[in-house]
Amino acid sequence: MIRLQNLNCTFHAGTPNAKTVIRDLNLTVGAGEFVTIIGSNGAGKTTLFNLISGNLLPTSGKVFINGEDVTDHPEYKRAITIGRIFQDPLAGTASNMTLEDNMMITYKKGFKWPVISLNRKIRTYFKSQLVNLKMGLESRMKENINTLSGGQRQALTLLMMVLSNPDIALLDEHTAALDPSNAAIVMDLTTRFISEHRLTTMMITHNMNHAIAYGSRLLMMDAGEIVIDVSGAEKAKLTVPKLLEMFSNVRRQAFENDEVLLSAG
Amino acid sequence: MLEGIFVEGLIYAIMALGVFFTFRILDFPDLTVDGSFPMGAVIMATSLTGGMHPLTGLLLAFCGGVLAGFVTAAIHNRLKVPHLLAGILTMTMLYSVNIRIMGNRANLPLLRVDTIITHVTAATQGLIPADWASLIFFVLVILAIKFALDVFFHTDMGLVFGALGNNEQMVKVQGVNPATLKLIGVGLSNGLVALSGAFAAQYQGFADVNLGQGIVVSGLASVMLGEFIIKSNRIGLLTLRVILGAILFKAIMYLGRYYGYYINMTPNDLKLIAGVLIIASLAVTNYRRIRGKAGTAA
Numbered sequence: 001m002i003r004l005q006n007l008n009c010t011f012h013a014g015t016p017n018a019k020t021v022i023r024d025l026n027l028t029v030g031a032g033e034f035v036t037i038i039g040s041n042g043a044g045k046t047t048l049f050n051l052i053s054g055n056l057l058p059t060s061g062k063v064f065i066n067g068e069d070v071t072d073h074p075e076y077k078r079a080i081t082i083g084r085i086f087q088d089p090l091a092g093t094a095s096n097m098t099l100e101d102n103m104m105i106t107y108k109k110g111f112k113w114p115v116i117s118l119n120r121k122i123r124t125y126f127k128s129q130l131v132n133l134k135m136g137l138e139s140r141m142k143e144n145i146n147t148l149s150g151g152q153r154q155a156l157t158l159l160m161m162v163l164s165n166p167d168i169a170l171l172d173e174h175t176a177a178l179d180p181s182n183a184a185i186v187m188d189l190t191t192r193f194i195s196e197h198r199l200t201t202m203m204i205t206h207n208m209n210h211a212i213a214y215g216s217r218l219l220m221m222d223a224g225e226i227v228i229d230v231s232g233a234e235k236a237k238l239t240v241p242k243l244l245e246m247f248s249n250v251r252r253q254a255f256e257n258d259e260v261l262l263s264a265g
Numbered sequence: 266m267l268e269g270i271f272v273e274g275l276i277y278a279i280m281a282l283g284v285f286f287t288f289r290i291l292d293f294p295d296l297t298v299d300g301s302f303p304m305g306a307v308i309m310a311t312s313l314t315g316g317m318h319p320l321t322g323l324l325l326a327f328c329g330g331v332l333a334g335f336v337t338a339a340i341h342n343r344l345k346v347p348h349l350l351a352g353i354l355t356m357t358m359l360y361s362v363n364i365r366i367m368g369n370r371a372n373l374p375l376l377r378v379d380t381i382i383t384h385v386t387a388a389t390q391g392l393i394p395a396d397w398a399s400l401i402f403f404v405l406v407i408l409a410i411k412f413a414l415d416v417f418f419h420t421d422m423g424l425v426f427g428a429l430g431n432n433e434q435m436v437k438v439q440g441v442n443p444a445t446l447k448l449i450g451v452g453l454s455n456g457l458v459a460l461s462g463a464f465a466a467q468y469q470g471f472a473d474v475n476l477g478q479g480i481v482v483s484g485l486a487s488v489m490l491g492e493f494i495i496k497s498n499r500i501g502l503l504t505l506r507v508i509l510g511a512i513l514f515k516a517i518m519y520l521g522r523y524y525g526y527y528i529n530m531t532p533n534d535l536k537l538i539a540g541v542l543i544i545a546s547l548a549v550t551n552y553r554r555i556r557g558k559a560g561t562a563a
Contacts, residue, residue: 079440092438094431096498097424105424109440112421144498164439 001200002029002052002168007061009047009224021047022058023224029217031167034194034201036211039221045204048221049170052202054078066167080109083166083199085157087173092157095146099137099156100126102145106160133159133189151182155189162193169194171203187214208240220247227251268396270519274512275403276468277487279410280461281511282504283454284484289503290418291450292430293341296352296481300359301333301455303477305462307363310373310472319381323463330459333359334452342444356477363474372473380467403464410457411504418500426450458484479536483518486539487511489546517542 009022021044029035039045050056052063054075062071070078085092093102103126104118123141130138133155137148145153154174161169171190175183191214194201205211211218217231218238227250230238280302287295305326312322333355341351367373382399389398417423429436429446436443458480466472491510495502521530521538530538 074442076437076440076442079438084438086434091432091434094428094435096431097427101424101427104421105428105435106439108421111441111445112425114417114420114422116416116420118419118421118424 001031001033001066002027002202003064003067004028004052005062005064007051007063008059009044009051009056010059013059021224022051025061025224025226027219027226029200029202031200032198033217034215035203035217035219036215037202037204037219037221038206038208038211043221044224045221046172047224049084049172049202049204052078052168053082053084053170081167082170083161083164083168084170085154085161085172085174087176089150089153089157089177092160093145093153096144098142098144099130099148100141102156103141103160103163106164109164109166129159129163130156149182151178151186154178154182154186158186158189158193162197162199165197167200169199169201169203171201173204173206176206208243212238212240212243218243222247222251268400270516271512272396272400272403272468273465274515275400275407275508276461276464277483277515278407278461278508278511279464280458280480281484281487281491281507281514282410282414283457283461284481285488285503285507286414286454286457287451288485289488290426290430291447291454293348293447293451294352295334295337295451295454296349297333297337297355297359297451297455298352298458298481298484299477299479300356300363301330301458301477302462302465302480303363303472303474304329304333304359304366305459306466306472306476307366307373307462307474308459309463309466310375311366311368313375313378313380313467314373319379319384319467323381323460326459326463327456330462331452331456333459334455335448337455338444338448338451342447360474367472367474371475372471374471375467376470380470381464382467399468406464407508411508414504415501422449479539482536482539482543483514484511486542486546487514489543489550490514493546493549514539514542 004025004027007022007025008020010018010020012018025048037045037048047056051058052065054070054073054077058071062069064070065078065081094105100118100123104122107117107122126141127138130141135152135155137152137156140147145156148156158174174190175186178186187210190203193199201215203215212235216235218228218235219226220228220243228243228246280298284295284298287293308326308329309322312325313319337348337351337355340346340354341348346354364371382402385402386395386398393401418427425436425439425441425446429443429450433443436446462476465476487510488507489510490513491506491508494509494513495506497503497506518535518538521535522532525531525534
């Protein structure tokens with residue numbers, strides 16, 4: 001589904017400020033997998049998403065989606081198969097347009113022709129989908145998006161993403177800006193939609209419990225590399241202390257390797 | 266005089282609708298307008314003196330404006346030039362192009378040619394006075410354009426235009442190329458502006474290459490005045506208030522021209538008035554916003 005091959009990304013390459021954000025990264029995510037990604041700030045999680053979605057181009061390496069090399073495809077072309085949700089609840093919707101207009105815009109991916117598709121049939125369909133959110137939004141379809149709360153907007157963004165029928169969902173800390181109860185609601189909807197629509201999902205989170213509880217595979221990133229990759233039964237047995245221990249082991253090893261190199265030199 | 270205000274207001278309202286499209290919906294401050302407005306006038310005058318039917322002239326003017334908009338959008342999209350500079354480049358180049366279109370002259374009178382206005386007054390002769398005939402004609406024209414725009418903004422493409430000015434990232438995530446949308450949007454907007462210029466040339470009886478100087482400012486002033494008249498988010502009312510704003514703007518300009526001498530004002534001061542109107546509108550909006558925030562905090 002998603003295959004990253006020897007991916008490198010360096011900001012300000014060739015200047016004294018050069019900073020390598022993604023380092024020789026190889027990753028294959030199979031169809032239907034639900035991958036959670038954790039890592040400290042600056043580990044390269046969001047950059048990884050930017051490289052997959054085409055918002056950023058890699059310094060070297062290749063990106064394959066559904067077996068096709070999309071490294072040179074612009075973001076809007078890749079977006080046909082990718083649905084992406086950001087941390088900022090304002091990022092996924094147009095604030096001063098109505099709810100139904102927003103849903104209409106995101107309903108179909110790709111170029112829009114000057115034809116009117118928003119008719120009674122589609123309104124009924126949207127209404128039936130909004131009922132699933134259990135937020136009473138189905139009676140507010142003519143209201144502006146900016147009258148909605150952050151949680152409602154994020155839930156709606158999630159629904160709109162699913163309705164646009166992508167193969168892949170990239171969720172970038174999409175519950176981090178919400179209060180705990182709204183975050184729980186949005187997280188519930190997320191797991192439900194992912195299984196209903198069999199989406200291949202990658203989810204960045206800061207919450208270790210979420211990373212362990214959700215998904216079929218867990219990645220930990222550090223300094224532009226994937227340092228931990230567990231799945232299946234091993235992931236099911238994971239706990240927060242165990243994860244922390246694995247992380248410190250990995251780091252100690254890296255440190256010792258550096259020491260060996262230095263003393264050898 | 267009263268019909269004059271309305272007719273001129275209605276003609277300029279077409280231009281103001283174009284300015285509204287770029288400034289308010291696309292969030293693309295487009296200065297091409299200063300060049301595409303006289304371009305419409307110039308194409309119209311050249312077509313009429315060349316013996317063409319006024320409707321053909323109007324169509325050509327519209328197409329000319331669309332092309333001018335395409336140039337601006339292409340400069341912005343391809344070379345990553347900021348929109349203001351892209352518009353200024355096109356506007357400046359159009360000055361020379363417009364003189365070329367008229368055959369190396371700076372103006373072209375339309376004295377003994379049939380314009381769309383003479384067609385209309387001839388058709389309604391004996392029924393209604395000529396002034397009223399052209400007023401009714403322009404009311405119908407602006408209503409047709411307004412209706413077409415309202416329908417357009419309800420289409421799938423029109424809705425994405427709304428989202429583009431609001432949240433460009435959302436448009437990309439939906440698999441639409443923002444560059445293509447900007448090309449279409451800025452093109453259509455300048456098509457409207459050129460159409461307005463074509464009507465203005467026929468109404469005034471001449472085309473002049475300097476006709477467009479400061480026109481984008483008067484368009485923007487009309488848009489802002491309209492925003493004081495009606496508060497809404499519905500597209501039908503948004504376009505309506507642009508038209509009302511354009512008429513109000515023309516009325517203020519008429520007052521300045523005819524009664525301004527009481528306070529030692531000359532017609533040369535009108536551009537200053539237009540600028541001051543915009544600054545005043547911005548100041549009032551700003552004041553309201555600050556007060557509104559203070560109100561909610563308390």
